[in-house]
Amino acid sequence: MKIALFGGSFDPPHKGHDAVIKEALKTIDIDQLIIMPTFINPFKKGFFADEEKRLEWVIKLWGNLDKVKICDFEIKQKRPVPSIESVEYLYKIYQPSQFYFLIGADHLEKLHLWHNFEKLNSLVEFVIANRDNIEIPKKFKDLKTDIKISSSFIRYTLDTDKVCEKIKNEVKDYYKKFQKTDII
Template sequence: MKIGVFGGTFDPVHNGHINAFAETYIGLELDKVIIVPTFISPFKKKTGSTDRHRLNMLKRAVKNYDFAEIDTFELDQQTVTYTFDTLKYLKEKYPDDELYFIIGTDHFITFDKWANADKLHDLAKFVVLDRNDELYNVKAPFIKLNTNIVEVSSTLIRERLKTNTEVRHLMHEEVYGYIKEQRLYET
């Protein structure tokens, strides 16, 4: 099988996230996509909502995508988890399958700073989603995928929610309902 791996903070999950993994699923003719919410990103401070809330929002956002599943490996670690550790875990879980780790150009340009960057290509193929045909020199062993990217930012959504500005159009309606019900990001 060809399995996509899509990680992130998803705080909150939005249409840009969904579009990215769905377009990769289509563009690479994947068999499924595993979505891995991180506990704490090595490149970000912990902000926003709790792990439980992020997971609940993610479940609502992907429930209608039969090719998508959520793996809580990184949340279960309760510490910073590096892509290398996650891919080792997934490679053990799916030893006979091809893993395709999905990243944006923002992560591509910092790839050499990732933990064990020199060993990551042994575990998975890295797919770089090209946002608006940016001029990055993406070449083997990376796979460049030109796709229709929906530009949305979790940071923008959190900021708008604090000021009670409309965001409903940027996410799945059940995610929006959950955020309102739980009063997330209000302060």
Template sequence: MRIGIFGGSFNPIHNAHIYIAKYILHKLQLDKVIVVPVGKASHKNLKMVDSKLRFEMCEKAFENEKNIVVSNIEVRTEKTSYTIDTLKKLISIYGGHNEFYEIIGEDSANNLTTWKNYENILKLSKIVVFRRGHYKNIIQHKNIIYLNTPIYEISSTMIREKIKNNEDVSNYLPQDVLKIIKAYNLYK
């Protein structure tokens, strides 16, 4: 099987995340994309909504996608989440005979050499980089695939700011995700 791994804070998950997961699933003819909301992030000092709520929002966002699943592999632990550790766990679950594709944005690719054991990530998987529009393809490697994906002018930061300012965000999020945000009064 060809398995994509799409990790992120998803704080909150939004339409661009959904489009990217679907685009890469079809573009690379993957059998499955596993969406992995981060538990305790190693690289961000950002105040995130509780991991269980972010997991629930991701589940709602992809509930009708049969080839996209959401994993709680990181949110169910209190330990700091590192891509290499999650990749190894998923390889042990799905089997090393499968092909794994880590899906990241250009912003993350720009900092890839600072990731824990990034060389091993490149040995165990291919890294698929989607465009964010602000970065140059810095690192080159035979296992890095730069895709000419559409650039979406949506970010979780922008959505959080709009919610804080009581602006309408209904065009940026699935309705079920927006219901969770409103029910728990998130990002206010």
């Protein structure tokens, strides 16, 4: 079995994530794409939307796609989970002949700092989604998905132009409570 893993905070999920998922399903020879929201990214100090809300959004957006499975393994751990743990967990379940790991190009600079990177690198083939005009080294497969958006931009501006239609209003309403109000 050939599988791919796409993890992330999805705080909130947006059209950039959607493009990665759809391009991976279209261009990579896989039997299953596992989408795994984090409880909290090991490189971040917190999150805005709680894990249940982010999981709910991910399920709404991609839970009914062919070949897609939503996995709550990291959320259930209630702590930052290094990618190697998630990969080893999925190896036990799927025993894949090929394991692709989808990441955004913005992660390339610090990829070598990921927990137990050498082992992780030996277990997966990284597939890099284009982002922010970052050059992707030839040694990696790449996904042509260069959508210019970030979850933090959506949170801070409440500009939901690049949020998928199914959750657009919900996302805007949710993050409104984090906006600072100026009292004059």
